[in-house]
Amino acid sequence: MDDASREALLSDLQAHADGPQQRYEIHERASGQALFSALGAAVLLFVGGWLVSLPSLIHMRAAHWLCWVPGALLLAAGLLLLACAEALSRRNGRCVMVLSADSVQFANAREATPWECFDAFEIEQHQLSMALVFSVMAGQRVPGLTPPCFKSLAAPDARPVAAGMRLRLWLFNPMLDGRRLGIDELAGLLDEYLQAAQARRTLGTLFPAVQRFSAVRHSTGQ
DSSP: OOOOHHHHHHHHHHHHHHHOOEEEEEEOOHHHHHHHHHHHHHHHHHHHHHHHHHHTTTOOSEEESHHHHHHHHHHHHHHHHHHHHHHHHHHOOEEEEEOOOSSSEEEEEEEEGGGGEEEEEEEEEEOOOOOEEEEEEETTOOOOOOOOOOOGGGTTOEEEEOOOOEEEEESSSEEEEEOOHHHHHHHHHHHHHHHHHHHHHHHHHHHHHHHHHHHHHTTTOO
C-alpha cells in the first residue's frame, strides 16, 4: 500500500471512527398487542363459559360432554391468552437496549457489551413484531446475559443462539424519545454505532498510534 492509499484509508477510518456520541435508550411499545390479546381472551372466556353452562340452561339430560369439553378448552385458551396479555402489558414501555458510543446494554445483561463483540446485524420483519439478530465475532462472547425463561415473555430479553455465535432480540415496536422507529431508522442508527466501532478496531490494528491519540482526544472531550 503506497502513501496515498494509506492516507486515504486513514482519513476514511478517522471519519467513521468518531461515530455518534449520544446515549440512546430504545424502549418498546406493546400496548396494541396487549389490548388485542385481552379482547381475544375475553371472547374465548365468554364463549367457553357459555358452552359450559349451556346444558343447565337448556336442561340437557344427556351428552353434557358435547358442551363441556369444547367449553373447557376455550376457557383454558382464554386464560392462556389472558396471561399473555398481562405479560405483554408488562413489556410495554420497558427499555430494550441502551446505545452508547462504546457499548450496547441489553435489558437482561448485567453489564454492557462492547460494540467490538459484533461484526454485523440483521433485522427480521414479521407481521406484528421484529427480531434483531447480532452476529458475534469469533472468539468473543456477550457477557452477563441472564438465561431466558417463561418470564422472558414479559421482558424484551436477548438470548444467544447458534451456539453463542448470534444474539437474538425479539421485540414489537421500538420507540425512541416517544417516537416509533421504523425498520430503516433502527437499522441506520445501529449501523452508525457498529461502523464506528469497526473503524476504531481497524485503526487500532493498522494505525495504533493514531488510534491511541484519538482515544485520548475522545476521553478529554476535545
